[in-house]
Amino acid sequence: MSDAPRRFATRAAHAGLTPEPTTGAVIPPLHLSTTFERDPDGDYPRGYVYGRTDNPNRRALEAALTELEGGSEAIAFTSGMAATAAVLRALDPGDHVVIPTDAYHGLRGLLRERLGPAGLTWDAVDLAVTGSLDAALRPTTRLVWVETPSNPLLRVTDLAAVCARAHAHGARVICDSTWATPALQRPLALGADLVLHSTTKFLNGHGDVLGGAVVAQAEPGQTIVDRVRAEQRLAGAVPSPFDCWLTLRGLRTLALRMRAHCEGAARVAAFLAAHPAIEAVHYPGLPSDPGHAVAARQMSGFGGMVSARVRGGAAEAMAVAARLRVFRRATSLGGVESLVEHRASMEGHDTATPLNLLRFSVGIEDPDDLVDDLGAALARVGG
Ligand SMILES: Cc1ncc(COP(=O)(O)O)c(C=O)c1O
Incomplete structure (x- = not known):
């Protein structure tokens, strides 16, 4: 052996x-x-x-x-x-x-x-x-x-x-x-x-x-x-x-799950970054992210979490979360099923988190379904 x-x-x-x-x-x-x-x-x-x-x-x-x-x-x-x-x-x-x-x-x-x-x-x-x-x-x-x-x-x-x-x-x-x-x-x-x-x-x-x-x-x-x-x-x-x-x-399944989380999050981040209803995306896997170079050096993958700011403000962000069907509206993260959270309202009145920020915990579903879900929910922003 x-x-x-x-x-x-x-x-x-x-x-x-x-x-x-x-x-x-x-x-x-x-x-x-x-x-x-x-x-x-x-x-x-x-x-x-x-x-x-x-x-x-x-x-x-x-x-x-x-x-x-x-x-x-x-x-x-x-x-x-x-x-x-x-x-x-x-x-x-x-x-x-x-x-x-x-x-x-x-x-x-x-x-x-x-x-x-x-x-x-x-x-x-x-x-x-x-x-x-x-x-x-x-x-x-x-x-x-x-x-x-x-x-x-x-x-x-x-x-x-x-x-x-x-x-x-x-x-x-x-x-x-x-x-x-x-x-x-x-x-x-x-x-x-x-x-x-x-x-x-x-x-x-x-x-x-x-x-x-x-x-x-x-x-x-x-x-x-x-x-x-x-x-x-x-x-x-x-x-x-x-x-x-x-x-x-x-x-025991951590390695397998993290591969799927990273793959899904990369797709979600790229999709959101190219969407006109999104003001900013926070994901170290995006080459434009300020943390990209350091993350590429000290991590072997960029993780399963993505945050994004919706154009418009808190009400628009909440409305996007309300329209999602695959992402569940719940706090916490890291599970096999995708979650979305309006983070500022969870953190309370003294939060420094932008009011238009949605936090996505990207699960292990087929990334095409996640992107379709986001596309449908974002289509009506500002409409
Ligand atoms: C980065 C980080 N650290 C610590 C905690 C707290 O962990 P727990 O909810 O298990 O007490 C959380 C919870 O979301 C977290 O995201």
Whole structure:
């Protein structure tokens, strides 16, 4: 048998799967027990004690995520936001965090409403312009939070450049890579210390599990990873065994699904970019996109998310969404079925998202059907 390093699709299909020793089952059984037997001498020879601290299904999912991101450890949570909160709570009061101006709105909300008042300080800068980081760094900056491509404007950050500047300053870098997935982008290999995922999205891929994870390239003395693990075990926002099992099942088709998402999104973006009812398209796969060159360098595909601004304004954008038949009107993303969302109205009154922006999560349907659907919905804009 060859020992050659295996390609991503092969690793994704096998990651976290070790045949179950008693039966030989290839697919892992579901371990629902919340507690594990202790030996008469008090030992736990099989390594499991209690379901909050560890569980075989969670361990398998964490092993798979560690392998696919090329990390040394993964820590699974009940949602992407639980993972986000665990990372930020691993910092100390008085620490400073730099976040991107365009990022999942929950990040800013958590800092503004909970962790800012508890003592964290933070600034938002456009990290897609690498030089803008320098002015934001302070002596107390412990963490630079990157999200690339970003939600909802698909801003692309040069990970290697930001990591070099942050590290020179003594700060750590986390990359929310939810929109890329390890199928398309490996932030740890580009210098990031931590990767964050909402596994709710492409990693599970079927719209039926909420989850999150932090994957680390831990070095000795890097306390942040230990603290995130402690948050998981002590604060207890742990995913259920079934959630882990389902997410691991989703991961096995990740490579295949991402190919279809990328193909569909490229068609949708090109179609929208050429349509007179569309004012602007945000998709790093378009050569005209400001993030195209960096994305082409640091990603192996441009992803399944596209945002577009409809000529006219919020009412016109809403009307287009209302006329779509294949795209479903719903928040969230990364599932096999295409979704459309009027993003600003979802984010609330203080949103900076343009009011005429529609965000498309492009599924794995036949791209011709997606383009036909968009064509019909856009035909009546301004009419
Ligand atoms: C980029 C990104 N990060 C984090 C989250 C939050 O994840 P969750 O909804 O699983 O808490 C989302 C949700 O949309 C997201 O798009």
